[in-house]
Amino acid sequence: xxxxxxxxxxxxMLTCLLTGCIxxxxxxxxxxxxxxxxxxxxxxxxxxxxxxxxxxxxxxxxDLLLTGFDPAYLLLANKxxxxxxxxxxxxxxxxxLPYTKKTGLQLESRTADALCxxxxxxxxxxxxVVDKDTGGPNVWVTSGYRDYxxxxxxxxxxxxxxxxxxxxDAIYYFGDAYIQxxxxxKGLTGLNPDDARKVVLSYSALPxxxxxxxxxxxxxxxxxxxxxxxxxxxxxxxSWLSENAYKFGFILRYPSDKVDVTGYSYESWxxxxxxxxxxxxxxxxxxxxxEYLVALNEKNDITEE
Numbered sequence: 168x169x170x171x172x173x174x175x176x177x178x179x180m181l182t183c184l185l186t187g188c189i190x191x192x193x194x195x196x197x198x199x200x201x202x203x204x205x206x207x208x209x210x211x212x213x214x215x216x217x218x219x220x221x222x223x224x225x226x227x228x229x230d231l232l233l234t235g236f237d238p239a240y241l242l243l244a245n246k247x248x249x250x251x252x253x254x255x256x257x258x259x260x261x262x263x264l265p266y267t268k269k270t271g272l273q274l275e276s277r278t279a280d281a282l283c284x285x286x287x288x289x290x291x292x293x294x295x296v297v298d299k300d301t302g303g304p305n306v307w308v309t310s311g312y313r314d315y316x317x318x319x320x321x322x323x324x325x326x327x328x329x330x331x332x333x334x335x336d337a338i339y340y341f342g343d344a345y346i347q348x349x350x351x352x353k354g355l356t357g358l359n360p361d362d363a364r365k366v367v368l369s370y371s372a373l374p375x376x377x378x379x380x381x382x383x384x385x386x387x388x389x390x391x392x393x394x395x396x397x398x399x400x401x402x403x404x405x406s407w408l409s410e411n412a413y414k415f416g417f418i419l420r421y422p423s424d425k426v427d428v429t430g431y432s433y434e435s436w437x438x439x440x441x442x443x444x445x446x447x448x449x450x451x452x453x454x455x456x457x458e459y460l461v462a463l464n465e466k467n468d469i470t471e472e
Contacts, residue, residue: 213466215448221414224291231280232416234442236463240277240416241441243456244378246368246430251375252315256382259312265290265297265304273312275382278440282308282385285415294407306404309395310386312379319374322367329363332356337366339432370432384420384439400435408438413450416443425455 221229234240239257244250260279262272266286274282289295289306296305313321329337337358338346350358358366371377378384386395389402399405412418417440423433441449441456449459 312382413446
């Protein structure tokens with residue numbers, strides 16, 4: 168019954184979205200007929216929320232956030248949409264302090280510029296704090312573009328770990344009863360190859376299918392965290408991103424309530440650049456990228472590129 172109800176709710180929501188009966192900007196977002204709002208319509212697709220208002224505390228170059236629904240920024244990379252071994256973004260830019268503490272971390276160029284603008288806004292709002300002596304921030308990007316080889320190495324590392332451990336991810340994926348019966352009761356301390364692969368694929372991508380290979384996404388971490396976990400959801404940075412990321416063209420890529428849609432576990436730290444027009448649509452309509460591309464195809468009678 169639960170699955171059937173979810174399907175019915177989704178179909179109703181999509182129907183409302185496509186017919187225009189979903190309410191436009193919620194409380195606190197007032198319609199505006201400003202030139203900036205109107206300029207968003209200069210693209211071939213119909214923007215669902217063209218009258219959303221964007222307020223910035225810092226100096227923001229809005230033009231770099233408006234992609235005009237360029238298919239390059241709506242690129243879908245997941246378990247069924249494969250990038251392949253040779254995909255590389257057309258241009259890459261290296262991040263530096265205070266946006267990352269890692270050396271050589273890169274993003275697609277426009278994504279990098281939009282990210283820097285967003286993090287400067289975080290700083291203006293007092294969420295990102297930079298140490299005056301070291302230049303180090305309290306929240307930063309810990310992962311960006313990954314090539315095929317890097318993702319292969321990362322996947323192999325995760326797989327080997329699951330073969331030798333009964334991880335929290337395994338317990339979450341299979342349930343404690345399954346782990347107890349199939350492993351602990353038998354004195355086993357690691358998963359079999361088939362189970363290990365299933366668990367790894369719930370939180371990591373096979374090489375050639377990772378969104379990180381697009382160069383359009385980032386993973387955030389704070390100085391209160393020892394690693395990438397959903398402890399990020401309890402930070403001020405997450406609260407700020409939840410309310411403001413769309414204004415800079417970023418979306419939370421793997422929400423907790425859309426695991427069946429995205430194919431990946433909840434990742435509160437993983438954000439994807441799609442451009443402000445699309446990010447605004449997804450934010451207000453509560454759609455994932457997968458759902459949004461379907462909605463665009465239906466509403467605008469286009470073929471996904």
